[in-house]
Amino acid sequence: MARYIVRRLIQMVGVVLVLSVLLFAWLRSLPGGPVSALLGERATPETRAALEAELGLDQPLWMQYVKFLSRAASGNFGPSTGVLPGTDALKIFLDRLPATIELSLFAMIIAVALAIPLGYLAARRRGSALDTSSIVVSLIGVAVPVFFLAFLLKYVFAIELHWLPVSGRQSGGLDATRVTGFFVLDGLITREWDAALDALAHLVLPAVALATIPFAVIFRITRASVLEVLDEDYVRTAEAKGLTNRVIRGRHVLRNAMLPVVTTIGLQIGALLAGAVLTERVFSFGGIGEALALSFEQRDYAVLQVLILAAAAIYVLVNLIVDVLYAVIDPRVRTR
Amino acid sequence: MSTAASPPDRRHPTAPADGPAVHDPAAAGRSDATGPLLSVRNLTVRFRRQGEEDFVAVDDVSFDVRAGQTVGLVGESGCGKSVTSLAIMGLLPKRGNTVTGRVDFEGIDLLSLSPRQLRDRRGRDIAMIFQDPLSSLNPVVPIGVQVSEVIERHVGLSRAKARPQARELLSKVGIPDPDRRLSEYPHQLSGGMRQRALIAMALACRPRLLIADEPTTALDVTIQAQILALLKELVQDSGTALVMITHDLGVVAGLCDRVNVLYGGRIVERADRHELFATPRHPYTNGLLASIPRLDAPRGQRLSPVPGSVADNIPWDHACAFAPRCDRPVAACREVTPELVTDEAAPSAPGGLPRALRCHHPVEPGQESR
């Protein structure tokens, strides 16, 4: 197992490297660029040339790449040119990372906590009102654009009803102590309960918006997978043994039905990163999703490079975790 | 639920299904003073089909199993053997079928029990083993857990306390190195070992009745014999009654006290094993036996010797379903449904239970084709 993980980690470095080349070429091929974004379209050719030289953009592309790579290897991705001009791009990423992790984690917890029990029940009561209505809800869940849903939730529950905060991660009046950058966690650690609760309230709407697609997908996979497992001979064996419903559900049905679900959850983490860009923007959440949107608008190469490479690395890492988890659940993979 | 009353159009009284009134010295002394262990009466299973008439998979089946007895349910694929056993166990799909009749186990009608009451009995009083040992085992749970969970459930022991018993069971069913096997998974065992493990699970709580649904069909021929020998030994040692479901007459010859031959969802002949083999009365039974050159033929012989297949069946109403494949049909076979009646004409061993037969033109003693 350990050797397998090491091999996968080495593979992961390769994947991220290849991705970095593609990313570099793609970014430079986009119309506009940091110089136009910084100086505007009416700057003189001389000032443009001077800034290009300063940013190293006058050099051939491969040289820019080699430079980028050698600096990136030591954690230096260069200064931001748009999001927070002058600030180290890596620092921007690291400062904003906890917000996105907190949001994604919360969204994933909502999605999984609802989707798996509901998927199980829908399969067990196939054709019932519960089954049909959850299928309809999950269809709407995948069909409604995240952006639209985020706006809708914000408008109804924050702007009109005032039940929840409109944007941000923490209310302005609160002087919360920062420890980890995870605001809810910070509130709990420092026993600033009001701050924890306030941070949680800020999380609800964006997390719900972000959770819809993973919920819908995980629900449908769980339902289909449970239906399949319920037809298996070993479930009939378990029934023939007179085992309790609890044991049959947990040990015999769900343990087997979870195999495809685990894979799906892993894949959905990638979708979550994409959804976070839009959701964070709507709720000004201050995470890497928002930073990605901003840096793209302003052609902030340094920040874009950190963010996209990090997203790729996270995605590959999550897939590795999923595979390891899969092997933990399924002995046929483990003892092959 | 129970429809014990016979339809009015019956011409003959239905043969008693080895009822308790019949004197049976062979079973005397066993706990059948209060009747048989399992008594199936008029069991009928209908499957609903969309846009079509219900399909009757099991049709008015009645038979008895006495304590410690081994009873065979024999017939070719699709004749309703598995559906019968699943109906007894209460394991048919929850929807899409109706079960009528009675299934009395130790005097209690299993069909009238709540799912919860049935759950308490399954695995403890009545156990079952299935045809395909690989698919019948949970692939992601260690063998040891799959054995001990039955003990945990019905005896109320903890996992730790049940484990030594599980180990004991594995070695009793002939699994070498049981300590190692306890923590292994089904895919790490051979087919024969898997079926042994399933037998261990089934016998874990010393049930009074074991239903084995073609337990050797999915196995190699050499393994088949070993598994049958094991089943026979275990059942005899523990006094467990066995319902052996098979399409394989070799299995019946070596194991069963009493045999029920099924055709098209109905019992067509019933007799003690020796008599059935000596003087088959139903043309179907006769055809089945004729395909075996000798009684000590190698086991594992396929049971498709009668020309034609189940696809040639005609409905039982106003005919005999076997008529299209029968080698001695008479006019009545296409006009009148034969009833299962006590077979007075058949020779029967002194003291044996009466035989039953559903045929208009049975094979006369001495005319068996062999």
Ligand SMILES: Nc1ncnc2c1ncn2[C@@H]1O[C@H](COP(=O)(O)OP(=O)(O)O)[C@@H](O)[C@H]1O
């Ligand atoms: N769940 C079900 N739904 C509909 N028909 C079924 C179902 N289970 C079995 N049958 C039908 O009932 C008949 C008897 O099946 P079965 O008892 O499995 O035969 P076998 O004697 O080979 O075990 C077959 O024709 C089969 O197609």
Ligand SMILES: [Mg+2]
């Ligand atoms: Mg069958």
